[in-house]
Amino acid sequence: MKLKTTLTALAALVLGLSGASAFAQVVGVSWSNFQEERWKTDEKAIKDQLAKLGASYISADAGGSPEKQLSDVDSLIAKGAKVLIVLAMDKDAILPAVNKAAQQKIPVVAYDRLIEAPGVFYITFDNVEVGRMQARAVFEAKPKGNYVMIKGSPTDPNANFL
Structure with a gap:
């Protein structure tokens, strides 16, 4: 139940950040290492909540590579992500991608792992x-x-x- 509540709040936050209105938003999720079972559970819940709100979901898996995660974020932006949810592999290595998103006025939500950068929203568990x-x-x-x-x-x- 707590996961569902957290993810509902995440979806509402994401769409609120993007200024969502009657049109669908594209939400890009950058996973640090999707091979971990819990992220598959979280992904399903995120996708379900975004679908209820009329948003589209795109994602990329860095496979444990901070370098790949940087290119993943670039790819998500190129594919039209209006909001990014980032589960950072490395809190420092991800900063260039976060800065690029900020320059394009794309909100970033740090999911479960803190990214210490101005303007990044952080949502996690207790x-x-x-x-x-x-x-x-x-x-x-x-x-x-x-x-x-x-x-x-x-x-x-x-x-x-x-």
Whole structure:
């Protein structure tokens, strides 16, 4: 339910940013690495919400490559994206693409991973609560012992929240 609420808010934000009116908007989504199962779930929910609002969906998968993600964003813009949703592979490497979008007055929404740039909107989940849930699951499975905390990539600012 929380995912649906978050994605409904995302869709409303995206269309609000684009100044959507009676005509359909094209929303481009740049995925960092679509091989992760959760992004497939998120994509379906995003597509469903955008369809309800009359928007078109286009996407590209960077396959884990920050360099490819830059060209993906260029491609989404060339295909007519009026709003971009970006799940950044690398918060710093994506900045040239974000700046290019800003120059063309294309709003950018950072999805789940913070992009620290002026004018970029950020929507995410409650990462602190996600960390708590992970810890509870570990302690339920193995209440005592030595644990190693693997928080994620240093290029993902959210890793510090978990």
